[in-house]
Amino acid sequence: MSEQLRGACIFGQSGGPTSVINASAYGVIRTALDADCITKVYGAAHGIKGVLEDKLYVMDEEDPEELRLLLHTPSSELGSCRYKIADPEKDDTDYKRILEIFKKYDVRYFFYNGGNDSMDTCSKISRYMESVGYECRVMGVPKTIDNDLFGTDHCPGFASAAKYIATSCMEINKDARVYDNGMITVIEIMGRHAGWLAGSAALATAFGSGPDLVYLPEYDFDIEKFYADVEKIYAEKGKVLIAVSEGIHYADGSFVSEAKTSATDGFGHAQLGGLAALLASLLQGRTGAKVRGIELSLLQRCGAHLASQTDIDEAFGAGKEAVEQAVKGVTGKMVAFRRDSVDGKYVCRYELIPLDSVANFEKKVPLEWINDEHNGMKQEFIDYVLPLIQGEPVLPLDHSLPRYAKLKKVLAK
Numbered sequence: 001m002s003e004q005l006r007g008a009c010i011f012g013q014s015g016g017p018t019s020v021i022n023a024s025a026y027g028v029i030r031t032a033l034d035a036d037c038i039t040k041v042y043g044a045a046h047g048i049k050g051v052l053e054d055k056l057y058v059m060d061e062e063d064p065e066e067l068r069l070l071l072h073t074p075s076s077e078l079g080s081c082r083y084k085i086a087d088p089e090k091d092d093t094d095y096k097r098i099l100e101i102f103k104k105y106d107v108r109y110f111f112y113n114g115g116n117d118s119m120d121t122c123s124k125i126s127r128y129m130e131s132v133g134y135e136c137r138v139m140g141v142p143k144t145i146d147n148d149l150f151g152t153d154h155c156p157g158f159a160s161a162a163k164y165i166a167t168s169c170m171e172i173n174k175d176a177r178v179y180d181n182g183m184i185t186v187i188e189i190m191g192r193h194a195g196w197l198a199g200s201a202a203l204a205t206a207f208g209s210g211p212d213l214v215y216l217p218e219y220d221f222d223i224e225k226f227y228a229d230v231e232k233i234y235a236e237k238g239k240v241l242i243a244v245s246e247g248i249h250y251a252d253g254s255f256v257s258e259a260k261t262s263a264t265d266g267f268g269h270a271q272l273g274g275l276a277a278l279l280a281s282l283l284q285g286r287t288g289a290k291v292r293g294i295e296l297s298l299l300q301r302c303g304a305h306l307a308s309q310t311d312i313d314e315a316f317g318a319g320k321e322a323v324e325q326a327v328k329g330v331t332g333k334m335v336a337f338r339r340d341s342v343d344g345k346y347v348c349r350y351e352l353i354p355l356d357s358v359a360n361f362e363k364k365v366p367l368e369w370i371n372d373e374h375n376g377m378k379q380e381f382i383d384y385v386l387p388l389i390q391g392e393p394v395l396p397l398d399h400s401l402p403r404y405a406k407l408k409k410v411l412a413k
Contacts (some may be wrong), residue, residue: 027319
């Protein structure tokens with residue numbers, strides 16, 4: 001494939017948002033705008049759906065300062081989607097449409113920013129373009145607060161979410177210990193299949209104000225052991241703070257959040273609400289204590305005011321690296337992070353891995369980083385996360401409130 005490939009590029013965002021995904025967008029867009037061989041830069045509205053629907057924004061017409069503000073703007077500014085395209089061998093309808101749009105706008109570069117499913121989409125598009133002989137360089141830019149992408153040490157978005165979770169747990173812990181009466185608090189944290197986020201609550205404990213117990217989906221959940229763990233600490237302290245991953249499950253694979261209430265309610269109705277509400281109800285019936293269930297929900301992935309500067313820098317760098325490598329002739333790869341150390345200090349290196357080695361694989365917390373009781377984290381986990389959450393960004397403000405990017409979003413014709 002020739003190195004000097006001229007043509008337009010499309011950038012799209014997919015999957016759940018993060019507080020730094022727009023930093024990756026800025027990394028791609030700014031670098032593409034500055035590349036001589038990239039003739040036009042388009043942003044796809046709502047990911048691959050924007051390509052299929054011919055709804056593309058002309059990023060060349062945006063104010064450079066508004067684009068720069070993407071560094072500190074949470075969520076997916078161009079819009080996201082959860083659209084899964086079929087295998088091209090089974091149904092090539094979407095691919096023919098994508099090719100039609102690529103030809104219409106002379107698109108020779110495609111950058112897709114997302115998690116597991118997004119890398120799968122990226123891989124399929126790359127293979128299809130190659131199979132039909134259309135020269136287009138396709139690159140994946142990683143993103144997910146779940147930190148479960150295979151082949152990369154960590155993912156943009158995870159560190160800021162981890163920092164938000166740890167900080168919130170520290171604050172909740174202080175509040176939950178104000179009164180002299182007994183109290184149990186359950187905090188529900190995102191992560192259905194991997195416990196990186198829930199494990200991050202242990203950062204708060206390591207620094208003096210965090211959960212007494214942490215439960216991850218890497219191990220089967222035992223409700224009787226859970227009761228025993230809680231009752232033991234409650235008897236000792238009169239207070240218990242618990243962090244649980246939304247994906248904790250029983251040995252048969254069923255999620256705890258989907259369990260039925262006990263027959264003591266007389267009806268056996270399904271518990272309404274989330275996992276925190278369910279466990280709070282069960283613990284109240286079991287202990288008679290005052291119990292609160294707290295669900296961090298979307299807050300943990302849009303808390304840009306608690307973002308890690310390290311995370312912002314790496315997210316931007318991932319987008320920049322994707323464009324620079326594509327311009328050099330690389331295609332069919334995802335930008336991955338490799339952890340290194342220079343003079344004893346953490347350093348992140350970029351490396352490229354094949355898209356098809358990433359798609360649809362999940363990276364879980366190493367079992368050896370979870371304590372022997374399966375209710376807390378070892379120092380190895382703390383040492384892994386701590387370098388990633390470092391640095392406080394200087395946030396742009398307007399009357400002491402966040403100033404986010406305001407894009408014109410001019411549609412291509």
